[in-house]
Amino acid sequence: MVTLSGLFTAARILVTYGPGFAMIFLLNRAIEIQRHDIVDQYHRVRDQPMHDMNLDYDFIVVGGGSAGAVVAARLSEVEKWSVLLLEAGPDETYISEVPQLFPTLQQSELDWKFMTEPSHHFCLMNENGQCLWPRGKVLGGSSVLNAMLYVRGNRKDYDQWEKLGNPGWGHDSVLHYFIKSEGVREDNFAKSHYHGVHGPLSVEYFRFVSPLMELFLHAAAELGLLNPHGDYNGATQYGFARSQGTIRDGLRCSTAKAYLRPASHRKNLHISLNSHVHQILIDHHTKDAYGVVFAKHDWEPRAVYARKEVILCAGALQSPQLLMLSGVGPAHHLHHHGIPVIYDSRGVGENLQDHVAMGGGTYLIHNPISNDSISFVMPKLITVDAIREFVYHHNGPLYAMPACEVMAFINSKYQDPHEDWPDIQLFMAAYSDNSDGGMYSKRGSGMSHDYYASQYENIIYKDSFMIIPLLMRPKSRGRLLLRSKDPLDHPLIYPNYFDHPHDIDVLIEGAKFGYYHFARTKMMKLLNAHLLPFVIPGCAHIHYLSDDYWKCMAQHYTQTIYHPVGTCKMGPKHDKWAVVDPRLRVYGVRGLRVVDASIMPLIPTGNTNAPTIMVAEKASDMIKEDYLGQY
Numbered sequence: 001m002v003t004l005s006g007l008f009t010a011a012r013i014l015v016t017y018g019p020g021f022a023m024i025f026l027l028n029r030a031i032e033i034q035r036h037d038i039v040d041q042y043h044r045v046r047d048q049p050m051h052d053m054n055l056d057y058d059f060i061v062v063g064g065g066s067a068g069a070v071v072a073a074r075l076s077e078v079e080k081w082s083v084l085l086l087e088a089g090p091d092e093t094y095i096s097e098v099p100q101l102f103p104t105l106q107q108s109e110l111d112w113k114f115m116t117e118p119s120h121h122f123c124l125m126n127e128n129g130q131c132l133w134p135r136g137k138v139l140g141g142s143s144v145l146n147a148m149l150y151v152r153g154n155r156k157d158y159d160q161w162e163k164l165g166n167p168g169w170g171h172d173s174v175l176h177y178f179i180k181s182e183g184v185r186e187d188n189f190a191k192s193h194y195h196g197v198h199g200p201l202s203v204e205y206f207r208f209v210s211p212l213m214e215l216f217l218h219a220a221a222e223l224g225l226l227n228p229h230g231d232y233n234g235a236t237q238y239g240f241a242r243s244q245g246t247i248r249d250g251l252r253c254s255t256a257k258a259y260l261r262p263a264s265h266r267k268n269l270h271i272s273l274n275s276h277v278h279q280i281l282i283d284h285h286t287k288d289a290y291g292v293v294f295a296k297h298d299w300e301p302r303a304v305y306a307r308k309e310v311i312l313c314a315g316a317l318q319s320p321q322l323l324m325l326s327g328v329g330p331a332h333h334l335h336h337h338g339i340p341v342i343y344d345s346r347g348v349g350e351n352l353q354d355h356v357a358m359g360g361g362t363y364l365i366h367n368p369i370s371n372d373s374i375s376f377v378m379p380k381l382i383t384v385d386a387i388r389e390f391v392y393h394h395n396g397p398l399y400a401m402p403a404c405e406v407m408a409f410i411n412s413k414y415q416d417p418h419e420d421w422p423d424i425q426l427f428m429a430a431y432s433d434n435s436d437g438g439m440y441s442k443r444g445s446g447m448s449h450d451y452y453a454s455q456y457e458n459i460i461y462k463d464s465f466m467i468i469p470l471l472m473r474p475k476s477r478g479r480l481l482l483r484s485k486d487p488l489d490h491p492l493i494y495p496n497y498f499d500h501p502h503d504i505d506v507l508i509e510g511a512k513f514g515y516y517h518f519a520r521t522k523m524m525k526l527l528n529a530h531l532l533p534f535v536i537p538g539c540a541h542i543h544y545l546s547d548d549y550w551k552c553m554a555q556h557y558t559q560t561i562y563h564p565v566g567t568c569k570m571g572p573k574h575d576k577w578a579v580v581d582p583r584l585r586v587y588g589v590r591g592l593r594v595v596d597a598s599i600m601p602l603i604p605t606g607n608t609n610a611p612t613i614m615v616a617e618k619a620s621d622m623i624k625e626d627y628l629g630q631y
Helices: 004-034 068-075 099-105 155-163 171-181 212-222 255-263 315-325 331-336 384-393 441-445 449-455 501-516 522-526 547-556 609-628
Strands: 056-062 083-086 182-184 201-205 239-242 269-272 275-282 289-296 302-312 356-358 362-364 406-410 424-429 464-471 479-481 492-494 558-560 592-594
Touching (some): 056 068, 068 609, 155 171, 201 255, 275 302, 356 547, 464 501, 501 547, 547 558
Parallel strands (some): 083 269, 182 201
Antiparallel strands (some): 406 424
16 A cells, blocks of 8 residues: 555656656657757668568568667678568657657557566565566667667676587677677777777767766776776776767667668568567478468468578567467476477576666765756756757757766676676666656656655755666576467566575675775765665664665665576577577577577676677578578
């Protein structure tokens, strides 16, 4: 039952929605009229009408997200091949290109709106203990909803993949594909042999930053923790550095923009939007995949056929769901739902991993020089003046990414410091949950009204920042199951955060670093940085800021960083949990591959969008090799 304070918070937020949505409407209309670079009418993807669709194609790509957009674009480079890309969502919106507004996209029509199953061990600040798991239902997928952070991971991640029996997936092999995909636009990185300058995916610094960005780096320098090259995607990952983004001219560069818009006029590439795939067609006798069944809008489902391959790029949640709906998965689970078993693949839906984070690390600050805010306080920034600055001068706070102006990779006490394989990532956010009065961040996290009221209601719109620790290499493993055999039903998601006690121990060390080290630097003391003083109601019985209190905080303010991977694990044939081989072909079925984050056997050390694009680039070359010989 919601308390009186929770009801007050709900009412106050409801009142602010009107002006907030009015500002977004105004911005959208101004973009339509003035920002032809965002409208990009000539290059935008044309939706393939059902009546103009072929009966069959050489390749059918299921899912137009971070991976599928890459695969469709790369395969259509071969003129003699026909390629159909099926995407369940619409094209990108104008607002999705505006960096500052990325939180508004969560829980919108561009989001699948997945939720985990209720838990008593994590996400306790949310209603029913259910975490929200946003995933992109839009051309470009989650590269349209994410915070645009460009992070490749650590060399040891990929060397581990190879050691698990996946030849060709070590760091020295995959680095080529990171470089191939990247078109970096910062001169200091362009000169580095770790970066690419000719790839379709633009990488830049975010155009607008708060004063806190430099202050964060100054504090890190005090601690001797600056990345020596200012580049966590370069020679060493360790340390603090300014965040790099998948940004082009200050705006979001999704895989739809990077890969599909330049390819959309190819006659051999058909892109069908609002097209939800229900099943992969697999011959029960020959075990050949030969097409898919999909429904466009609300029309009757129809079949389309693949002459060479079906390539599943539906992501770590829906690729295993589609495999199971099509008869590939754990036999006992398929029998339970009355699905005929084509191949008993025990690993489908298993091995689920995510970068779990601990929220709640809000630090109140004050400007020692003037009364101006030095963090992002939304009512002062999302204004008519900000819209004018964005529309006419291509600058201003709408170009900012306050969620992570500075990023750090550090070692907990559990990690060997000689390895350059940090086990904690930190987001240094130039705002907090109080900064927008609960309009967007609360909604995106799923935080209950009561929790927001207890922690943030008394400090809304105050100057603040957040230190958000992320667990890099979880030992816990989750799983995904079918809710039913109805393809429109969301799967059952069990992330099993903190099942292994090591995971929460590492997160606690990340939070303690922020409190005992970073916040106590001379720079942060100058800002009078102090941790949010309100005790979490569910943790009131625990000694404040003891390890048990930090643990309780993590269990309450549990946050996905939107990085689910591993549910169609890549591995050798003798690995009973492997779903695909090292060339990403599905075991037990011919003519079917999985190309997305679900194939990752272990989660990379860092954000997963760039690694997913790398996987798609490499897979595209492997497919070309398989059908064209040495490519």
